[in-house]
Amino acid sequence: MATIVETATGTVEKTGVDPVTLDLIENGLRNARYEMDEVLFRTALSPGIREQHASSR
Numbered sequence: 234m235a236t237i238v239e240t241a242t243g244t245v246e247k248t249g250v251d252p253v254t255l256d257l258i259e260n261g262l263r264n265a266r267y268e269m270d271e272v273l274f275r276t277a278l279s280p281g282i283r284e285q286h287a288s289s290r
Contacts, residue, residue, distance in 0.1 A: 250258075
């Protein structure tokens with residue numbers, strides 16, 4: 234089970250991000266999503282999930 238370590242209670246300031254850092258973050262999140270999809274596909278017992286996965290490729 235996930236636990237919340239810290240929560241922002243005030244306003245959060247915007248910060249500038251260079252294009253390389255932004256690209257690394259974006260690709261890291263994308264890869265995490267693909268890995269979660271694969272884990273779900275391997276562990277799913279429902280044929281509906283497998284069919285949905287096959288049609289999204």
